[in-house]
Amino acid sequence: MINYIDECKRILEKVMKNEGGNIVQAATVMANTIKQDGIIHVSGGHCHIYAMETFYRAGGLVPINPLLPHIFATAPRTQTYSDHIYEVEGVGTTIFEDQHVTAYDCVVLASIAGRTIPTIDIALAAKKRGLPIIALQSMEFSKQTTPKHSSGLFLSDIADITIDLNIPYGDAVIELNGLLEKCCPVSSIIGFSVIQALVTQTVCNVAEAGITPPVWVSSNLDRGDAINKNHILSMKGRVSCL
DSSP states (O other), rough: HHHHHHHHHHHHHHHHSSSHHHHHHHHHHHHHHHHTTOOOEEESSSHHHHHHHHHSSTBBBSEEOOOOGGGSSSSSOOHHHHHHHOTTTHHHHHHHHTTTTTTTTTEEEEEEESHHHHEEEEEHHHHHHHHOOEEEHHHHHHTTTTSTTOOOHHHHHOOOOOEEEOOOTSSSOOOOOOOOSEEEOOOOHHHHHHHHHHHHHHHHHHTTTTOOBBBBBOOTTTTTTHHHHHHHHHHHHTTOOO
């Protein structure tokens, strides 16, 4: 356990040292989106965990639209089926084109290896609309792989800003005697820390501009449900999961 936590700390410290400027730049884009009453579309990660990490979370930004492959969440679901969908081009395009999108929006996409097919689809669709694209990707990982999308592009090739998560090739970091492969992935902890740092800096930027940041609150607060209900009503028709 100690080795795993130490490894996460090492990678996270490296990311914050080397990628701080990109995080600030990306948060500026996100804050500008909110100032103009736009929506931040988020997708990617292991199935869709990055989108879920930023959606309807206490303390999180309200105008975030998770681009979720809804078909993954419908029963019956098997991992084999999900893996197959991830090999089919056009799924991400269909998801993105089904959203309410304006010229003031931006897109945050995560793909550790930078080659997830639906994520590339979404990036290309957003690029056609001229939206700024923020990528969370590990360049160390990507350099040891090849693109899977027919475009021949990695996510970082399409993005306007790329935040390098510095995840090692294969994601797992712990070696054990008698075990051929490494265990214990770090991408979730590193990626979640970075994306929440983006959210935090965005909230600060919006507040500094004299605008009250639209933030969800915990439903366990006495007035939490009432506050969130007003946010939900304001986002109806703009955030697909609401």
